[in-house]
Amino acid sequence: MRIFYASDVHGSEKVFRKFLNAGRVYKADIIILGGDITGKLIIPIIKQSNGTYTCHFLGSNMILKTEEERRDMEKKIRFAGFYPFYTDMDEIRELDANKKKRDELFDELMIESVRSWIELAEKSIGSTGIKCFIMPGNDDRFIIDSVLEESDFIINPDEKVMYIDDDHEMISLSNSNITPWNAPRDVTEEEIKSKIEKMVKKVEDMDNCIFNFHCPPYNSGLDLAPKLDKNLKPVTRGGQFEMIPVGSTAIRHAIEKYQPLLGLHGHIHESRGFTKIGRTICINPGSEYSQGFLDGAIVNLNEKKVLSYLLIRG
């Protein structure tokens, strides 16, 4: 059996489309998207009094005169992982002044985007026989869970124990330990431990189990991120960012204690790599969604073990 795993596409439609195609390209039986699927920015495309539209994208101010230019810009914004939003200056002022309205707009655009992605997945790979698991991550609001549940094809494995083929069970967790951003699914280590324990009890064969946890294990080399000060600015020493392990201790302990077959993780984009914790091979393929690259891992498994794995950038 071959798994293709990727994570942290953060709203980039281009990378998501690559992810959907990865199953065919790499001849995978199962594709797993391990969390953080929604975007972080709304890019207003503002209607002007002269009939043109303007927007600020990647450091440049754009004037969009034609329908074709608008469509092209919309596509670029979606591919980069942002949400295009047609509006006017009155609405911009209103949104700027009202956080609640901004949050509601984010919800609306996220739902619309995730729903369109699901439709795309069903249409493009729904009949190929490839199983597709898409899980939220700590950055994703809870509102998208119900959208993921709407599909008969996409499986949201979050906090579930399930057989992904005849031999391998998988338990999944979208949460991470507390981050400086207080993301929607940040929880305490105790909560992570409790959720894992609850799932582990239902696992029939731990030797063949896969831990699909968005957050990587603490101090595994898969969880190094810049240390931040109280203003969320990276701390530098000697002109370099000070890198510290930020993974979950509860996840580390769970892997050390239960020794599953495989750990699939995301969350820390720059900590791309693989490591072994006891017998468990843990992988974080990293993420370069902002560059339009799909970072992923191909993992070949037989009934009892991990045969091989390869990190790709496509």
Add this chain to the structure above:
Amino acid sequence: MSEKVKYFAREATGLTRTIGTMDALVLNLSLMSLGYLCVYIVFGPATFFGANMMVALGIGLLINLILGVLYYMFSITMPRTGGDYVFVSRVVHPAVGLLSNFWLVVILLTAIGIVSVWLVVDGIAALLWSLGTVMGDAGLLSLYSVLMEPSIQMIAAIIIVILMTAVLLAGTRTYIRITWVLFTIMILGMITTLATMLIVGHSGFVEGFESISGTTIENVISAARAAGYPSGVNWSNTSLAVTFMMLNFVGAFWSVYFAGEVREVRKTQLYGIFGAFLVFTVVGLAIYGTLYSVIGFDAVNALAYTSAIGDPSYTIPVMPYAHQLIVFFTNNPVLIFLAAMVFIGSNLCNNMCMVFNASRMLFAWSFDRIIPPGFSDLDKRFNAPWKIILLIAIISIISIPIYLYTAAFDYLMYSITGYAIIYFIASVAAIVFPYTRKDIFQDASPIVQSKIGGIPVISILGVVSAIFSVYIGYSTLTPAYLGGPLQAEYLWPVLIITILGPIIYGISYYANKRKGIDLNQTFKMIPPL
């Protein structure tokens, strides 16, 4: 206020890369090795008679600027650690990508030990001689003699490799911090040395030279003439002397090899690469301009030639490298020490950067399973690829006695040929890139996509740099460069190194295929649905 709203952001995880603009600039300058400008003032005219190194520097800048633009374009299009290994693999084929990169790794791995020996001989020993001479200290001169023993050089060079290994094992932050300190001392040394030369002037040099060498600079010039060395500039040889500048300028765009670790890749690579070109050229022009104006063009070339051929008119035991000429200008030990630090600091920055870059390249190979993935294990405390760093140290230590006691590394003479091969391949990749990888090209930045007369600029630059690469390759095979006719037995290593990369890739490809892994997939761009 609302009119200034450009976007709406929500609170979410935001993560960054680690190498900034100034780091990239200093690391590039470390690889360029400003101190070696001091050495090429001897190598250049001694090899290519009558070469004007200021002009060679200018020509080298033009050629390498084209390569720099090419590598910059590839780097911002595919900002991955690995440099040409990545983009040649993606645009042409992974086996060809490894051909290029294997050459580079071989050059680095063999150079680290050799450069450590240079540090002992032309850095530490030369400093001892200079200090011993001006201070009349027999103890220092005796230490100098001890260091000139090959066995002692071997031990000292091994100690240098061990110390560098310890720094690299202590992690990137420690390494960059030490590089910054050395770089600062080196720049300080450069300024004080050139200022001293300009203040003391030609008459002071003539007097100092007579006092220490026991002969006159006119005698040295006459001896060079008698041995057949021409006076004035030879423009044809000046163009060939560009080969030495290649060794420096190639460092300007080495930040592409760790592009995956730089933040704000477009800005960082822009300033890192072209800032390095600018700083290096300014410093080079300052060094060569000072030497030519204070000592004299013919005098500099005569010193280079007579020292290189061991002519009796050259009575000084150390080579007349730019930083060592300070001894003829002043007897102040502090100024002499600072001048030596130009070479010592530069040499160490350069050498540590070679270990750093070689470790990144081998790490990338291991990560991509071309060599066993176990090599990419990182030390938990310092996040350093310790197995690879130790492997590099072992190879470097083994290379030291081979260099000192055998002629096995004579093929290194052809290392610039290797660079020419690497850059020719990169140039070909640039030519075909817009046509063979339309998917990547169409997504590239507007600069990369720019066209002249309907032809992509990157392809045009590729053609020009391919021509230059062939020219540089040709220059390294001329009798003037080789000091004699082309010898077939030296070309064998060039051929072997060239084909070894693709062979290793082939072996690795089939070994991984048996485990169900297709290595070609590593570099495959997935088209979005």
